[in-house]
Amino acid sequence: MGAITSLFVRKVVAAAGPGTDARNLLASVGLEADATVDPKVMIADTAYYDLIERIASETDITDLPLRTGASMRCDDYGALGLAFKAAPTLQGAFSRVERYARLWTNVVEYELRSEGNTVWFFLQRSGPRRLGLRISNEATLASAAAIAREVSTDGIFDPIEVHLQHAAPASTRAHEDYFGCPVHFGSDRDALLLSKDALARPNRLGDEGITQYLLGHLDQELASVESPKSIARRTRDVIARALSEGVPKMEDVARRLGMSVRSLHRKLSEDGLSFQSLTEETRKDLAVSLLKQEQYSIAEIAFLTGFSEQSAFTRAFKRWLGETPATFRKNS
Template identity: 60%
Template sequence: MGYVTSLFPRKVIAAVGPVVDGPNLLRGLGLEPDAPWDPKIMVPVTVYYDMLERIAETVDPTDLPLKVGASMRCDEYGALGLAWKAAPDLMGSLARIERYARVWTSVVEYELRPDPRGVLLVLQRAGARRLGLRLSNETSLASAVSIARQVSPVPFAPLEARFQHPPPRTLTHHENWFGCPMHFDSDLDALLISHEAARQPNILGDEGITRFLISHLDEELSEIAGEDTLETRSKAAIARALSEGLPKMADIARGLGLSARSFHRRLSEQGLSFQTLTAETRRELAEGLLRDERYSLAEVAFLTGFSEQSSFTRAFKRWVGRTPASYRKVHGTG
């Protein structure tokens, strides 16, 4: 199950106002209405989507993501918000969003993608395109614009904003907030930011503070509780796909809510490669299946992505130094 920071639902309810029963909605998320706002407290993303959709039954949600985005403040994000401020330029702030988004959500990945006109800040979120997810995507990119405006010494607007879902009944609210052309039914959820804006020095850019905060955030990332590592999630996805043959990196990345480029980059940062992960997954899965004698050798070969048992036998002997049949004699449990 994915999670998002409780800051988002609290901001949503504050933006809607007394039209809805805010305290009751917060309690439905497991939050105490009068408790301090702590961005480190997480809520299940599906429950958050449910809350957004319940609110949409009461009020027109067209401009709700924009109100929430406008209300976001760097300081409310703790060390991450300070790291955005202290980055030398807007590109540095965007790079921190790309790297440290997992501090406040486990369901969204950001990717900086080169574009002839500048750089794309691409938002990647897996899941069915239900209303709650669509509103959440708009909120996330509206928040990114709000943060960019807070760190920039000059007025900021992206060159364009893109969303994969259909447009609302009117674009007026979005055009006024983003200050740029809007493209719905797009192939991406993204902001296109000009080279000039990306190079704009931040108001409070400070290299010394940045080094301290980055060290703190790296430590915080490593201590995030209850989240499987990228290696673990990748191996699980590869194992599920092997019965259809050797999976492609792009397909596994898509299932994890990442682009192939972002997936490759994140694996490389951890000293991993997709080819190595696939080989390790096949070997580990084969060893586990061979211990269970309910599976025939032919079935083990099929479930580990081999079209022929002979190919599996040769690969397994290369991996562990003995044939599958010999391994089963020693390790099988019956």
């Protein structure tokens, strides 16, 4: 199960305003309103999305993610926030987020990707694109803008463009006013498009010595964090769930994982894997598991593993294990 720092929960509840019962909302996810804020206290991502959707049922949340993001400060993030402030440039600051995001969530990954004179800051979050997740993505990008403005020498930071995969709300005026640039909903990505010139500007509190000390501390923290499910395992999970609709394409799996095809290909390659080999392994392992369960007929198993015909499944299974599905079931 995914986890998100309780800091975000408290920020969302505070931003929701007087039209909601803050104490009750926090209690619904196991947090005490009067307790000391501790970013290391985590809650389930699904509980966080449930809470956002509960707020949406009680009040208009069009600008909730913007108000949430605007409330974020570097100091809220502990050592990571200090490292963000101490980075000599904004490029360095965003690089800290890319590397150390796992310290406050295991459901979001960030990627900086250069493109000509610009850099994409991608937000990649897996899971069904329910309302809570979509609002969380908006708030996350809004918070990135807020802390970038905090460390900028003149307090100004406006992306070139903002991209969000989900549909636009009835009005996007608040979003464009907040980000100071065009905001494209219904995009193929969740990301900020930044200029290299803006990223190269020195930070107001940049300090290389402090940066190196903090990075050493963050590396130790990162090493102590339990490793999230590997990208191979996450990819296999998505493939397995999709097989009953046919063999999924890589772009469809990448989208369900909340990342680009390029990122998925790169991450799998780093582990010496390919999408094709993972798909084949997933189909084989799923078939073996289902054949051990008598309630499924071989025809049903063929369908559940992405084959349109039982004969094609039989040929594939014989290639995998050297015997037919019927023989394997009989000998299991």
